Amino acid sequence: xxxxxxxxxxxxxxxxxxxxxxxxxxxxxxxxxxxxxxxxxxxxxxxxxxxxxxxxxxxxxxxxxxxxxxxxxxxxxxxxxxxxxxxxxxxxxxxxxxxxxxxxxxxxxxxxxxxxxxxxxxxxxxxxxxxxxxxxxxxxxxxxxxxxxxxxxxxxxxxxxxxxxxxxxxxxxxxxxxxxxxxxxxxxxxxxxxxxxxxxxxxxxxxxxxxxxxxxxxxxxxxxxxxxxxxxxxxxxxxxxxxxxxxxxxxxxxxxxxxxxxxxxxxxxxxxxxxxxxxxxxxxxxxxxxxxxxxxxxxxxxxxxxxxxxxxxxxxxxxx
Amino acid sequence: xxxxxxxxxxxxxxxxxxxxxxxxxxxxxxxxxxxxxxxxxxxxxxxxxxxxxxxxxxxxxxxxxxxxxxxxxxxxxxxxxxxxxxxxxxxxxxxxxxxxxxxxxxxxxxxxxxxxxxxxxxxxxxxxxxxxxxxxxxxxxxxxxxxxxxxxxxxxxxxxxxxxxxxxxxxxxxxxxxxxxxxxxxxxxxxxxxxxxxxxxxxxxxxxxxxxxxxxxxxxxxxxxxxxxxxxxxxxxxxxxxxxxxxxxxxxxxxxxxxxxxxxxxxxxxxxxxxxxxxxxxxxxxxxxxxxxxxxxxxxxxxxxxxxxxxxxxxxxxxx
Numbered sequence: 005x006x007x008x009x010x011x012x013x014x015x016x017x018x019x020x021x022x023x024x025x026x027x028x029x030x031x032x033x034x035x036x037x038x039x040x041x042x043x044x045x046x047x048x049x050x051x052x053x054x055x056x057x058x059x060x061x062x063x064x065x066x067x068x069x070x071x072x073x074x075x076x077x078x079x080x081x082x083x084x085x086x087x088x089x090x091x092x093x094x095x096x097x098x099x100x101x102x103x104x105x106x107x108x109x110x111x112x113x114x115x116x117x118x119x120x121x122x123x124x125x126x127x128x129x130x131x132x133x134x135x136x137x138x139x140x141x142x143x144x145x146x147x148x149x150x151x152x153x154x155x156x157x158x159x160x161x162x163x164x165x166x167x168x169x170x171x172x173x174x175x176x177x178x179x180x181x182x183x184x185x186x187x188x189x190x191x192x193x194x195x196x197x198x199x200x201x202x203x204x205x206x207x208x209x210x211x212x213x214x215x216x217x218x219x220x221x222x223x224x225x226x227x228x229x230x231x232x233x234x235x236x237x238x239x240x241x242x243x244x245x246x247x248x249x250x251x252x253x254x255x256x257x258x259x260x261x262x263x264x265x266x267x268x269x270x271x272x273x274x275x276x277x278x279x280x281x282x283x284x285x286x287x288x289x290x291x292x293x294x295x296x297x298x299x300x301x302x303x304x305x306x307x308x309x310x311x312x313x314x315x316x317x318x319x320x321x322x323x324x
Numbered sequence: 325x326x327x328x329x330x331x332x333x334x335x336x337x338x339x340x341x342x343x344x345x346x347x348x349x350x351x352x353x354x355x356x357x358x359x360x361x362x363x364x365x366x367x368x369x370x371x372x373x374x375x376x377x378x379x380x381x382x383x384x385x386x387x388x389x390x391x392x393x394x395x396x397x398x399x400x401x402x403x404x405x406x407x408x409x410x411x412x413x414x415x416x417x418x419x420x421x422x423x424x425x426x427x428x429x430x431x432x433x434x435x436x437x438x439x440x441x442x443x444x445x446x447x448x449x450x451x452x453x454x455x456x457x458x459x460x461x462x463x464x465x466x467x468x469x470x471x472x473x474x475x476x477x478x479x480x481x482x483x484x485x486x487x488x489x490x491x492x493x494x495x496x497x498x499x500x501x502x503x504x505x506x507x508x509x510x511x512x513x514x515x516x517x518x519x520x521x522x523x524x525x526x527x528x529x530x531x532x533x534x535x536x537x538x539x540x541x542x543x544x545x546x547x548x549x550x551x552x553x554x555x556x557x558x559x560x561x562x563x564x565x566x567x568x569x570x571x572x573x574x575x576x577x578x579x580x581x582x583x584x585x586x587x588x589x590x591x592x593x594x595x596x597x598x599x600x601x602x603x604x605x606x607x608x609x610x611x612x613x614x615x616x617x618x619x620x621x622x623x624x625x626x627x628x629x630x631x632x633x634x635x636x637x638x639x640x641x642x643x644x
Contacts, residue, residue: 137481151579153480158473160581161457162617165473167578170611172571182611251492258487259471259579261480291490291502297482 007067008033013316014053015118016077018042018092023053025068026316028323030129032309034060042093047103054107072112073104074318076121076311081163085115114318118142120157120166121314122303123150126266128317128324131304138264139256140303141168142310143271143278146181147189147196153260169193173252191248194224194270200241201227212237228274242274246281253282254289257298268303268310275302327387328353333636334373335438336397338362338412343373345388346636348643350449352629354380362413366423374427392432393424394638396441396631401483405435434638438462440477440486441634442623443470446586448637448644451624458584459576460623461488462630463591463598466501467509467516473580489513493572511568514544514590520561521547532557548594562594566601573602574609577618588623588630595622 010025010033017040024035036056040049061068077100078090085101087093101113116124123140126132132140136155142148147169151158158165169189170182177186178199190196201214201222213230214222214237230238253265271278283300290298305313330345330353337360344355356376360369381388397420398410405421407413421433436444443460446452452460456475462468467489471478478485489509490502497506498519510516521534521542533550534542534557550558573585591598603620610618625633 135481137485153473153478153485154476156474158478158580160473161455161583162581164613165457165579165581167581167611167613170578171575172609175571184609184611251495255491255575256579258490259485259576260478261482261485261487263481289492289504291487291504293484293487 005067007069009069009071011071011316011319012057012073013312013314014073014075014077015121015311015315016040016049016075016080016087016093017311018078021049021053022312023057024312024316026313026320028320030313030316032312035309035312036060040093042095046087046095046098046100047106050103050107070108070111071323072114072319073108074121074315075100075104075113075115076118076315076318077115078117080115080117082114082116082120082157082159083163085113087115112319112322114322116157116159116163116318117148118311118314119148120150120159121318122148122268122305122310123152123266123314124157124317124321125305125310125314126268126303127152127155128320129305129313130266131301132264132266135263137260138262138266139168139260140266140268141272142269143193143267144269145194147193151260168252168256171252173248188248188252192245192252192271197224197227197241197245197271198222200244201237204237204240204244208237210236214238224271224274228277231274231277239277242277243281245271246278247285249278250282250285250287251289253286253298253300254294257286257290257294261294262298264299264301266301266303268305268307270307272302273307325387327389329389329391331391331636331639332377332393333632333634334393334395334397335441335631335635336360336369336395336400336407336413337631338398341369341373342632343377344632344636346633346640348640350633350636352632355629355632356380360413362415366407366415366418366420367426370423370427390428390431391643392434392639393428394441394635395420395424395433395435396438396635396638397435398437400435400437402434402436402440402477402479403483405433407435432639432642434642436477436479436483436638437468438631438634439468440470440479441638442468442588442625442630443472443586443634444477444637444641445625445630445634446588446623447472447475448640449625449633450586451621452584452586455583457580458582458586459488459580460586460588461592462589463513463587464589465514467513471580488572488576491572493568508568508572512565512572512591517544517547517561517565517591518542520564521557524557524560524564528557530556534558544591544594548597551594551597559597562597563601565591566598567605569598570602570605570607571609573606573618573620574614577606577610577614581614582618584619584621586621586623588625588627590627592622593627
């Protein structure tokens with residue numbers, strides 16, 4: 005009987021935790037999702053995950069061999085195997101490796117944050133398969149980043165490298181959730197572009213269909229749809245967002261000289277509206293030695309499975 | 325008879341080329357220097373280097389075994405082994421590995437630019453000996469940088485990573501030799517602090533002994549000496565320079581999370597005058613997770629031998 009070799013990928017989010025069985029080729033053989041119940045101890049979450057997993061295994065006619073468990077979670081640290089003071093979760097400091105080993109003592113376990121995992125997923129399963137130096141940005145409710153150099157994630161000395169969302173792009177700029185000001189993610193993210201539209205509407209007398217949406221209800225998808233029908237404010241908001249992103253990327257290239265920069269997440273789904281100004285402003289600001297060399301590309305992974313595939317990639321990367 | 329195992333380090337500069345024999349422990353057993361004669365073919369430079377080397381070997385009572393040749397040179401590329409369009413040298417594109425092999429066919433050869441070599445020298449011989457993640461900045465006539473992550477230099481996909489001197493720190497700021505504006509090195513370098521003093525003098529009515537030095541003759545050492553005796557303009561110039569450096573380093577930490585940042589070169593010799601504001605403004609701007617973790621340290625290598633030791637480190641790093 006054929007044995008399916010799989011990595012277990014676990015993606016711990018503030019509300020839901022997704023997990024699944026992923027082959028070396030990146031095929032998701034099975035997946036499920038349960039509420040994280042972040043106000044209760046992390047131990048209970050892992051009890052429930054393994055209960056569901058074991059139920060699946062005992063009911064399945066096929067055989068599986070688990071090669072390891074990869075976990076992507078906010079503030080998860082590759083070096084310590086722990087989550088430290090995660091935002092949106094009540095756990096203070098949790099040893100994820102230990103929690104897995106309570107269920108399967110010998111398993112290989114690796115953990116990191118979701119953006120780092122997504123970058124590794126892109127390298128192992130996605131559009132970065134032959135690229136050894138690249139950056140991946142996730143443009144969603146925040147801006148996450150994973151940096152790959154010479155085929156490996158850059159973790160830094162403490163496991164927290166790759167916080168490009170908190171680069172200061174405007175001195176004394178917009179207040180950020182981190183307590184500082186002018187962070188990249190206050191401009192280049194789904195809420196960031198909404199803030200840009202609100203500023204543009206306040207400063208302009210131009211008509212815009214976005215003026216009809218109550219400010220606190222506006223979402224980046226509204227801006228996208230307005231841009232598609234030529235709304236000037238929406239188009240300008242994408243131009244501003246892409247300019248700030250592109251200017252930042254030209255600095256990122258000076259640091260790291262990546263072959264490519266991948267954009268994923270909700271805002272990246274806007275396609276040319278964000279890719280074109282980002283590319284144009286990056287090129288305009290690059291040192292000559294870097295010009296016309298660095299690609300800006302979409303992620304090759306299905307958006308709903310990026311985190312799961314990234315978590316599993318932690319394991320398959322170790323086993324290659 | 326004892327055989328001295330050495331790496332040959334070669335530091336090619338616009339005017340002089342230095343070379344020497346360096347042991348695995350970083351001892352410079354012998355060194356010499358000849359004019360680069362950059363307007364004549366590179367081949368002739370290597371003929372002259374090996375003539376001097378061979379003369380030394382035949383005259384020496386001791387025996388040497390050369391383990392390899394490391395070369396630091398402007399625009400030298402680790403991946404190709406070539407210098408490409410070096411500034412201050414008339415050579416267009418030169419294969420340095422081939423030039424060495426014309427004299428010693430089997431030797432291990434590695435090349436990179438001077439700042440990358442200096443970073444590697446710091447890791448192999450200097451103050452970064454037990455540090456796997458750090459950045460080294462050379463603050464001289466320009467600002468060079470070498471980035472080490474997980475114990476290895478970050479070269480990027482094309483060999484040109486680590487150009488922190490050309491990060492844009494002031495949008496539409498000071499013109500830079502690279503053709504762009506607002507580059508870090510137009511502020512944080514020996515000529516950069518001179519430009520800052522000239523701006524401060526022009527904008528201020530405060531007395532300063534620096535006002536007595538003709539603008540085009542002013543050097544960073546004059547500003548250092550003025551600061552030591554409490555000249556307000558000189559002190560403010562160091563504060564401004566350190567602030568811009570510190571703000572930039574807080575972004576560098578968000579990318580790379582290094583354990584330490586080393587400052588070397590002429591401007592770093594100013595000690596606390598530059599280290600203190602750099603550290604203070606870096607800490608002030610760091611994301612909380614990085615605060616009070618990252619050291620800013622002086623280089624542990626003698627300034628006159630940094631480039632030579634760095635070039636030799638290319639070889640000893642490969643052999644460890």
